[in-house]
Amino acid sequence: MTISTAASTSTLPTPRAAESSRRALRADARRRDEGQSLLHYLAVSVSASILVLLLGVAVAVVGLPVVVGGSAMTVLTQSMEPGLPPGTLVVIRPTPVDEIRVGDVITYQISSGEAAVVSHRVVSKTYADGELTFVTKGDNNDTADPAPVRPVQVRGTLWYSLPLLGWVNSLLNGANRTIVLAVVAGGLFLYAAVSVGGAVRDRRKKTDAAAAAAEHAEARGGSRRGSR
Template sequence: MTISTTASTSTLPTLRAAESSRRALRADARRRDEGQSLLHYLAVSISASILVLLLGVAVAVVGLPVVVGGTAMTVLTQSMEPGLPPGTLVVIRPTPVDEIRVGDVVTYQISSGEAAVVSHRVVSKTYADGELTFITKGDNNDTVDPAPVRPVQVRGTLWYSLPLLGWVNSLLNGANRTIVLAVVAGGLFLYAAVSVGGAVRDRRKKTDAAAAVADQAEAPSVSRRRSR
């Protein structure tokens, strides 16, 4: 009985030390996991925000105009400042000429049948030789445009505008569109790969940390069994 009592008493400091070691290891593992999780969530949040921004730009520049049969254009001159400064994205949509009102911003061909267009505000409606025409003027101009705008010249009216995104629209025009779309698609695939890889890496680290804690907890027990 005396021998048994002495052995049991001598193992108490060892057990307490082992328990303290296990607690310390668990605390360290928890702190590492929390730090890694915070960085991971921060990276994911930033990436998701950028992704949402890119999707929003794509919808504004390409998606919505296609839905209504409209066109996205870029303001290049100062004639419509301050409301529509250069670089503004303007999206126009087809509008029956009899529904165009004074105060609307219309986009029209400078010469009928030609590609060059202007977006100016309607300041009055007139009739020339029995045909409805529009007198237009840039908000930043001192005088009205030199010639009335005929219905055949009208491409549409302003639906909405977004500052600075006109430069993005210019970038997406022509051959650049394919390049930009390829870059965006590659970025989305990269984002998905990084997210999946990060999740797998975090899971593996947690598994390794748990295994290390278990090994450390098992070591004092093995040592005691061997000493006996």
């Protein structure tokens, strides 16, 4: 009587199959890293854009006027439409009265020594009792202002204007201005700290992943050599 037996055998993966598997794993890991990197880039870009916008507003409303000794004011009426509608931020800077020309927009006190001011365009220059005066008119008005403007009333000439930011300027008065500037500065420092920390973490993760992959590959190579 003849008895035949079949011995069960286990087949180790060939080197080519093992290499293909490693390539597939690396490709999958690379795709995950690229997806995470894209999301991180988008988040950083959005947050950076917001902070840059806030910083730009702070510079336009507070920084530049302070540098030139000027003032930021908000247009409240329609007299200078369409160029300067209500809500426009107008920044004025001191200008010698003899340098003010016809066509310039000046900001002047309605009554000398009082806080109320108006910004209108100079349409002509005259002399009253030997003193230079300015005839002004709102671009949207039909007639010139009733009284000529004396040099002592002039606060300055228009330097630049920004639409809608006048409402922001109205909110940034007194204590609010200090609070907002502190928030913007704190946000910039926080953003810098988070960005640096995120970059360090990403670099550390990549280093750890590369080291783990190298150890895994070395271990698989050693096991194959030991099984031969």
